[in-house]
Amino acid sequence: MESTNREKKSLILQVKDLKNNNSKSGFIFVNKADIRLLGCKEKDLVRLSGTRNTVAQVMISADCKHGMIQMDDIMMHNAGIGPDENVSADKTQSINAEHVFLVPFDNTKKLLQKQSSSSSLFGSIFEKIKEEKKRYQNEDIRQYQNLIEGIPITEGDWIRVPLFGRSFEFVISETSPKGNVIFTHDTQISVEGGLVIRAKNIGLSYDDIGGLKKEISRVREMVEVPMRWPQLFDKVGVAPPRGLLLYGPPGCGKTLIARAVAMEAGVYFISVNGPEIIKQHYGESEGKLR
Numbered sequence: 106m107e108s109t110n111r112e113k114k115s116l117i118l119q120v121k122d123l124k125n126n127n128s129k130s131g132f133i134f135v136n137k138a139d140i141r142l143l144g145c146k147e148k149d150l151v152r153l154s155g156t157r158n159t160v161a162q163v164m165i166s167a168d169c170k171h172g173m174i175q176m177d178d179i180m181m182h183n184a185g186i187g188p189d190e191n192v193s194a195d196k197t198q199s200i201n202a203e204h205v206f207l208v209p210f211d212n213t214k215k216l217l218q219k220q221s222s223s224s225s226l227f228g229s230i231f232e233k234i235k236e237e238k239k240r241y242q243n244e245d246i247r248q249y250q251n252l253i254e255g256i257p258i259t260e261g262d263w264i265r266v267p268l269f270g271r272s273f274e275f276v277i278s279e280t281s282p283k284g285n286v287i288f289t290h291d292t293q294i295s296v297e298g299g300l301v302i303r304a305k306n307i308g309l310s311y312d313d314i315g316g317l318k319k320e321i322s323r324v325r326e327m328v329e330v331p332m333r334w335p336q337l338f339d340k341v342g343v344a345p346p347r348g349l350l351l352y353g354p355p356g357c358g359k360t361l362i363a364r365a366v367a368m369e370a371g372v373y374f375i376s377v378n379g380p381e382i383i384k385q386h387y388g389e390s391e392g393k394l395r
Contacts, residue, residue, distance in 0.1 A: 120173075120181065121169070122175075131255070133174055133180060150257050154194075159258075160285045162257060198285070205288065210274040311325075324362055
């Protein structure tokens, strides 16, 4: 069903559950024909209207039939609909979020709680963001912000952030400005309990590396592309590379490239130098690794 006027187009689509979805929130999937009817291209913003309104980025899926729309349980809640129900969709716009206040779900609170010396990996990672000194020791927080960068939201929405095989879920309690906004690298994020994340321009980018254009291109193709656009490999039925070995003399830029790729892909990077952890006495190497 389609209704049109000179300014915009809207579609009534049947909702289908997007199963086995481990990606971050904020995406819906439609047929190629329907995205044209909406007047959109991939990653454009679409307003969804059920019993409440929300926004999402639209993507093309070959598995989605004409007249249907695929979304996860988070997006269903945000639009106030359920599987096999109808939702109205039309192209919309949003502005960059200056500040967002998040309230974690109960299960997420447990993961973020500061525990004893044996605290969880997830809690300790978020604790690092709090420690101001580490921010100035190249403990760049952009890798965390990239997890939610680009997600369109409105107040009252739920979001899910995948991290190390676990899901962190939050409620959007307040945004500034109001209305439809989108997370950017410059968005200040506050989490109930005192955690504040602000952007710091202390990371690396490909522009900081000179004379290695060919090597960077190869590494991006093998590492960054599979991490940022895994759906491309699913469509062609090809498994992405499982690893990469960089070799060369000391100082040629191996670690620098690895840091830049991690920065651009928004993943956590751990640099391990062999001479720093290999010790002669029993147990010292293991202690260094911990």
